[in-house]
Amino acid sequence: MLLGLVSLNSKNWLFLPRNISSLFETGEFLVKPYKVVWKSIATELCCAVQGAFKHELLTNTIVIPDHKLVIIPFEDSVEAHYVCGCLNSSPARFVASTYIVSTQISTHILEYIKVPKFSESNPLHLQIAEISEQCHEQTSNRNIEQVLNLEADLDRCASKLWKLTDKELKAIQDALINSQKSKNSKPKIVDED
Numbered sequence: 001m002l003l004g005l006v007s008l009n010s011k012n013w014l015f016l017p018r019n020i021s022s023l024f025e026t027g028e029f030l031v032k033p034y035k036v037v038w039k040s041i042a043t044e045l046c047c048a049v050q051g052a053f054k055h056e057l058l059t060n061t062i063v064i065p066d067h068k069l070v071i072i073p074f075e076d077s078v079e080a081h082y083v084c085g086c087l088n089s090s091p092a093r094f095v096a097s098t099y100i101v102s103t104q105i106s107t108h109i110l111e112y113i114k115v116p117k118f119s120e121s122n123p124l125h126l127q128i129a130e131i132s133e134q135c136h137e138q139t140s141n142r143n144i145e146q147v148l149n150l151e152a153d154l155d156r157c158a159s160k161l162w163k164l165t166d167k168e169l170k171a172i173q174d175a176l177i178n179s180q181k182s183k184n185s186k187p188k189i190v191d192e193d
Helices: 077-088 090-099 105-112 122-139 144-161 166-184
Strands: 002-007 013-018 032-038 045-051 069-075
Touching: 032 077, 045 077, 045 122, 069 077, 077 090, 077 122, 077 144, 090 144, 090 166, 122 144, 144 166
Parallel strands: none
Antiparallel strands: 002 013, 032 045, 032 069
16 A cells, blocks of 8 residues: 655645556557457467457447457457467467467567568458458357368468468377377376275
8 A cells, every 4th residue: 555645734744545556558559449369378379359349338449458468459450350360370379389488478479470461452361361250250159160160261371371281281280289188188197006
């Protein structure tokens, strides 16, 4: 608790408790209409696009993410979905899994995962953005089977983006599956008696 100095008169001072709230790491980026976000404390990279909060009684609502989320700000939803799609692809998640601390993921991943600059005139970029938007919609509808199909499409697009062969993409997908299995498996305790 912080104490505030209050003057009662010219000779007497009184210390009163004050509640102080602080907001750090602020800037223009917080009020951009779209943000690609991911948990800073997580075991794997999983991104989402955060847009305006829609409510019948509220207008022009920009969401400011929690401090536990890493954000990349955008003015345009299509570009945000393009970046989100790239980062959610198996090739990007594989690269992230090879060097991140298993419980912390910061923006430094963008130094290792080179997402090509978005271009509205590039059909592959637009296709990745569209698939990301569809993944968000189907996830909201809890349509897991459709999400899995879309993720397979996303991986095929990402492999074109980063010029991976089908064999390389399959090896990456298998490595991620095996990594997930090893994370989920519990060691067996053998009773030697």
